[in-house]
Amino acid sequence: MNLIEIYIQEVTRRLPEKNREDIALELRSTIEDMLPDDYSEKDIKAVLEQLGSPVTLASGYRDRPMYLIGPRYFDVYVTLLKMILPIAAVISLISMIAEYFIGYGGEEAVINVVLRLFGEGIWRIIEVGIQVFFWLTIVFSILERTDKGKNEQPLTASLKKWTPDDLKNIPYIPKKKAISKFEVFGGLMWTAIWATFYFYASHLVGVYEGGKDGLIFVTPTFNQEVLLQYWPIVVMMIAFEIALSLYKLIKGQWTKRMAISHAVLQIIQTIVFIVIVINPNLLNKDFITYMMDLFSITANQFKTWIVGGGIFIFIVSTAINVVDGFRKARIR
Numbered sequence: 001m002n003l004i005e006i007y008i009q010e011v012t013r014r015l016p017e018k019n020r021e022d023i024a025l026e027l028r029s030t031i032e033d034m035l036p037d038d039y040s041e042k043d044i045k046a047v048l049e050q051l052g053s054p055v056t057l058a059s060g061y062r063d064r065p066m067y068l069i070g071p072r073y074f075d076v077y078v079t080l081l082k083m084i085l086p087i088a089a090v091i092s093l094i095s096m097i098a099e100y101f102i103g104y105g106g107e108e109a110v111i112n113v114v115l116r117l118f119g120e121g122i123w124r125i126i127e128v129g130i131q132v133f134f135w136l137t138i139v140f141s142i143l144e145r146t147d148k149g150k151n152e153q154p155l156t157a158s159l160k161k162w163t164p165d166d167l168k169n170i171p172y173i174p175k176k177k178a179i180s181k182f183e184v185f186g187g188l189m190w191t192a193i194w195a196t197f198y199f200y201a202s203h204l205v206g207v208y209e210g211g212k213d214g215l216i217f218v219t220p221t222f223n224q225e226v227l228l229q230y231w232p233i234v235v236m237m238i239a240f241e242i243a244l245s246l247y248k249l250i251k252g253q254w255t256k257r258m259a260i261s262h263a264v265l266q267i268i269q270t271i272v273f274i275v276i277v278i279n280p281n282l283l284n285k286d287f288i289t290y291m292m293d294l295f296s297i298t299a300n301q302f303k304t305w306i307v308g309g310g311i312f313i314f315i316v317s318t319a320i321n322v323v324d325g326f327r328k329a330r331i332r
Helices: 003-012 017-034 041-051 054-061 071-102 110-146 164-169 181-199 224-228 231-251 256-277 285-295 299-330
Strands: 206-211 214-220
Touching (some): 003 017, 003 054, 071 181, 181 224, 181 231, 206 285, 214 285, 256 299, 285 299
Antiparallel strands (some): 206 214
16 A cells, blocks of 8 residues: 555545646655655655645645635624624515514404414514524635635724724723623514504404404403504604614613613603503403403492503503613623
């Protein structure tokens, strides 16, 4: 067994056809120079071990890397992947929910709606994830093969060579002050959910009873016409929430300005919530009648209970969120 010829074969077969002969001659000459005059198989193995794996050696002769994304671009690639995937997933889910409820007629039970959205949502996230991963990988693999600076240091997120001065532009963020991407995109999802229920309350929020075919929608809780009277301010709140979530994503930590913006949004939401729930025509009459019979109470008692309880819970929740925002902003 001629180990030298087999080694050269394993190296050259991984190279372009036009370069194989020249590299084989060069490699054979190198190996012979490294061997003693009266060499044995043990000496050959020692030399080949020193040269390393044929795969690794072949990669040194190639004009392009043997990997899709190398260390020069890998950190930038992973950073963009982590940033783009959640954004794309949230946008796809919001669009899916909007598309579904635009054509929703109210005939289907809410449990079926939730299950269908859950299943389609998982598949939509997988589909979007595959698309983002595929196209981002294609872009960076092309960059990897067209970049002339393959032997340089890995690039930073700004696609520049790293220097110690880059550390000056990176703020130190304590763990308890940091805003995770999960918190940001969870907030966006919550905005999409409550906005959907607000504009389609007459189809989704109400009394359900069990039937042979599952839950049956008996009567809506709210008068949709009354809710839609406040749509301009509600749309403004939605835009404010989205803008604040994006601001959190960019900053990555709680600041005094962010805490103030968060507090303003919470206070506005509380005021709007109180104005809406104290509207005497907000609750559907059939819903009030149903609940009166169920709990054996008067209409005024039920309204006082549900309105007062709702306002109390909302105010307490707002106070906790506002205080928590300022507490995080003060952490150093």
